[in-house]
Amino acid sequence: MSHQSKERTLIILKPDALQRSLMGEIIQRYERIGLKLVGMKLVVPSAEHVEQHYTLDPEWRRITGEKRVKAAKAKGEVLKTEDPYEITAVILDNLKKYMTSGPVVCMVWQGAHVVEIVRKLTGGTEPRSTDVGTIRGDYVLDSYMMADADSRAIRNLVHASGSPEEAEKEIMHWFDQNELVDYRLIGEQILYDVNLDGILE
């Protein structure tokens, strides 16, 4: 197994992050915890590319639909359908409109437990109910209720991969190998090196 510090994740700053001039703030959160940026680009994705991205994980439709049902139950909301696949067909259509509405920034970040750490910093899907202190909890206020009423995707600023396996598939979907850079970040020594000799003069 390669060293923990080599784990990678895909982060996409969605169109609302760019339109609200939050790129710097968001990137700073990933940067200051000690993660390393190894790839980055600005693109306007096609609807096909977005659909392929979300359906790389065969379980995505079921999981996302079930999450919506659970959120509705917690709030006593009644949905038109509780079939996760019917729910996600609508979400996917709305997502394609949202994610192709303007430029997005795709990034690959690397570091120990990066998938888990990034999800923790990013917060849950629904900004309304996610924790204060997370990116989605601090910088945006959207809700399932508003998104459903207006037939649109939840605007939650960021996409972050759900597992290391999913991350590798997503990275391959958005980046060519030669767009990723292997390099040493001086700060990684204090995070990962076993031997700290050489600090004292």
Ligand code: AMP
């Ligand atoms: P993510 O992997 O975080 O990009 O997840 C898919 C995206 O779909 C979410 O971030 C939201 O933008 C959107 N989404 C997920 N569930 C819903 C929902 N129930 N209603 C509207 N949009 C949703």
